[in-house]
Amino acid sequence: MAVITPEELNLLIEQTYKVEKEFTDLKESYVHLQNTIEQVVEFLPNAIWILDENGEIFLQNSQAKSLAKLLELLKSKNDDYEVAFNKRFYLIKSSTYQDKYMLSATDITEQKRKENLATMGQMAAHLSHEIRNPIGSISLLSSTLKKRVIPENIPIVEEIQKSVYRIDRIIKATLMFSKGIEANKSAFMWSDLKESIDMAIGYYAYSKEIKFLFPEQNFTLNADKDLLEMLFSNFIINAIDAIELDDNEDGTVGMVYTSDEQFHRFYIYDSGVAIENKKELFEAFKSTKVKGNGLGLVLSRQIAEAHGGSVELLSGAKKGFEIKLLKY
Secondary structure (H helix, E strand, C coil): CCCCCHHHHHHHHHHHHHHHHHHHHHHHHHHHHHHHHHHHHHHCCCEEEEECCCCCEEEECHHHHHCHHHHCCCCCCCCCEEEEECCEEEEEEEEEECCEEEEEEEECHHHHHHHHHHHHHHHHHHHHHHHHHHHHHHHHHHHHHHHHCCHHHHHHHHHHHHHHHHHHHHHHHHHHHHHCCCCCCEEEEHHHHHHHHHHHHHHCCCCCEEEEECCCCCCEEEECHHHHHHHHHHHHHHHHHHHHCCCCCEEEEEEEEEECCCEEEEEEEECCCCCCCHHHCCCCCCCCCCCCCCCHHHHHHHHHHHCCCEEEEECHHHCEEEEEEECC
16 A cells, blocks of 8 residues: 655645635636626616526526516517517517527617607608698689688688698698708897787687787897797797687787896796696607697707707796797
């Protein structure tokens, strides 16, 4: 029987300690790698599931945990595909590595919304171009007809003109939305803009007695007059519609003007019904009222932004809108 010398025993003990240390280091490295992978998976913006060969969850991030019900709808496919879940859309990707199967779900709801808006904008712009010529003819013929009909029939022609004006506003808004806003600024007086707004109100049909309170002071605006006419007309017409839906037989639409060194500030309010769905207020093609086409407030905000300003919905005691326009 071979006898182990003390030197050999010490060497064996040293080798054992070395192997144990290497094993401990390897285990720590594996744990560190696993924690790193978990952190990376958690950091990803999409939902990630890693399944084992039995289809059980081996690893998932918090996004995946919040979409546990979505996992039940997913199927094993080689190609990418889309799934609708809880009124949102997800792009599903999958891959296989050894005995693990990975699934990812990316929320593409906003992307699809923008694609749909672009498609709707293109279709609406095409239809607007097609409608514009016959509307122009109707407008011209109604002006001629108004001069020739007997006095009793003039109100009928005026109603035709108001309807044509309303369609023309929708066409302009649609084309402007599809092309984008570009402000061609020049100096003009508030009184000139107010005159155009009064004319727009005169063309709009409403049944109640409405009092309009506009700024009496005169001041200079350096802006695109046509765009501002559309901006203010949109808010005033919305206010008229809100009063029409109210139970009272009359109402008030008011506008207050203030300024500072940098901005013109307009506060617009009305006595009509309150806005119900505020979340969709500035979303294209989603109107908060029966008559709306869903573009008025979207364009109004874009017009204000094209003038270095903004549109803000006010709540509480200051119910209404604040419109800011850069002075220069």
